[in-house]
Amino acid sequence: GAVVSQHPSRVICKSGTSVKIECRSLDFQATTMFWYRQFPKQSLMLMATSNEGSKATYEQGVEKDKFLINHASLTLSTLTVTSAHPEDSSFYICSASPGTGGTEAFFGQGTRLTVV
Amino acid sequence: AQKITQTQPGMFVQEKEAVTLDCTYDTSDPSYGLFWYKQPSSGEMIFLIYQGSYDQQNATEGRYSLNFQKARKSANLVISASQLGDSAMYFCAMRAPVGGGSNYKLTFGKGTLLTVNP
Numbered sequence: 303g304a305v306v307s308q309h310p311s312r313v314i315c316k317s318g319t320s321v322k323i324e325c326r327s328l329d330f331q332a333t334t335m336f337w338y339r340q341f342p343k344q345s346l347m348l349m350a351t352s353n354e355g356s357k358a359t360y361e362q363g364v365e366k367d368k369f370l371i372n373h374a375s376l377t378l379s380t381l382t383v384t385s386a387h388p389e390d391s392s393f394y395i396c397s398a399s400p401g402t403g404g405t406e407a408f409f410g411q412g413t414r415l416t417v418v
Numbered sequence: 419a420q421k422i423t424q425t426q427p428g429m430f431v432q433e434k435e436a437v438t439l440d441c442t443y444d445t446s447d448p449s450y451g452l453f454w455y456k457q458p459s460s461g462e463m464i465f466l467i468y469q470g471s472y473d474q475q476n477a478t479e480g481r482y483s484l485n486f487q488k489a490r491k492s493a494n495l496v497i498s499a500s501q502l503g504d505s506a507m508y509f510c511a512m513r514a515p516v517g518g519g520s521n522y523k524l525t526f527g528k529g530t531l532l533t534v535n536p
Contacts, residue, residue, distance in 0.1 A: 336524065345509065346463075346526045393461055397524070407453065407513065407524055409463035 304330045306398050308410025315386055315417055323381045323413045325396035331376035332398035336407070337369075340393040349394075352379040386417040420445045420514045424527035431500045432535050438485070439495040439530045441510030451513040452493040453524070454484065458506040466508075469493055500534045507531050 305328040315321050325335055333354050338346040350371050351359040358371035368390075370382040379398075383390050395412040421444040431437035443452065450471045456464040469477045469484045477484040485494040497504055510527040 334522075340461075345528045348523055348525070351523060395461070395463065397463070407511075408465065409455075412461040412463075414461070 304328075304398075304400055304408045306332075306396065306408045306410045308396055308413055310413060311411055312414045313416070315415070317387055317417055318385055320382055320384045321386055321415060323383075323394055323396075323415075325379045325381070325398070325410050327377045327398045327400075327408075330398075330400040332379075332400065333376065335373060335379040335396055335398045337371060337379070337381050338395045338397070340395060340412075342393075346395065349381075383415065386415070388417045391415055391417045420447075420450075420512050420523075420525045422510050422512050422525050422527035424510055424530050426530045427528070428531045428533070430533050430535060431497075433502060434499055436496060436498045437500055437532065439497070439508050439510075439532065441493045441495065441527060443491050443493060443510075443512050445512060445514050447514045449515065452484070452486070453511040453513065454482070454493075454495045455509045455511060456504075456506045457509060457529070463509075467495065497532075502534050502536060505532060505534045 307326045309324045335352040337349045339349050340346050348361050349364045352371045352373040354373045354376050360366050373379040393414050396410045397407045399407050423442045452469045454466040467477050467479045467482045467484050469486045476486050481498045483496045507529045509529045511524050513524050515522045
C-alpha cells in the first residue's frame with residue numbers, strides 16, 4: 303500500500319519556540335493532505351486541508367497564524383506550530399490520498415508534541 | 419454536515435470469538451465512503467476496510483467485514499476470530515465531499531476501545 307511518512311515522531315520544545323512537522327507521500331502524488339490533532343483518548347479532529355500550490359483550508363476554531371501549513375509540492379506538506387505553548391501539546395497526524403477518487407486515506411505515523 | 423456516531427466507548431471480546439463494533443453515520447450527500455481504522459497504542463492509524471456508498475456488496479478484508487446497511491445508515495465492523503493483537507482503538511470515518519467540486523474531508527467517530535481477553 304501507499305506510504306505516508308511523518309517526521310519527527312516525537313518532539314519536545316520550549317514554550318515560545320516554533321516546531322515544524324513534515325508529511326511526505328513516498329510513493330504517490332498527493333494533491334490534498336490533511337492535518338489532524340488528537341488529544342489523549344479522543345478522536346481525530348481535522349485541523350486543516352492542505353492543497354498543493356494554494357492556501358490551506360482551516361476548520362472553524364483553528365488559528366491560521368498559530369498553525370501554518372505549507373503544501374509546497376505534490377509529495378510534501380508541512381505544519382508549523384508557531385510560538386508553541388503547553389496547551390499545544392498533542393498528537394498531530396497527517397493523511398493523504400493518491401487522488402480525489404481514491405478510496406484509501408493513508409496516514410503518517412503521527413507526531414507527539416510536548417511543549418515545556 | 420457529516421456526522422459519525424460510535425456508541426460503544428469500550429468493548430471486550432474473548433480471544434477467537436467474533437465482535438461487532440457499531441457505527442452510524444449521517445450525511446445528505448449521496449456519494450460518500452466509509453472507513454474503519456485501527457489505532458494501537460503507538461498512535462499510527464491502520465486502514466482496515468472501505469465501503470463506498472454505491473457498493474452493492476459488503477466489503478471484506480481477511481478477518482474484517484463491514485456490515486453496510488444503507489437504509490439504516492449503519493456501517494458496523496465485524497472482526498472474526500479475534501486475536502490478542504486486535505486490542506486497540508477503532509475508529510469509523512466517513513469521507514464526503516465538501517463545498518462542491520472535488521474537495522472532500524474525513525470525519526471520525528469518537529472511537530471504540532476493543533480489548534481482547536485471552
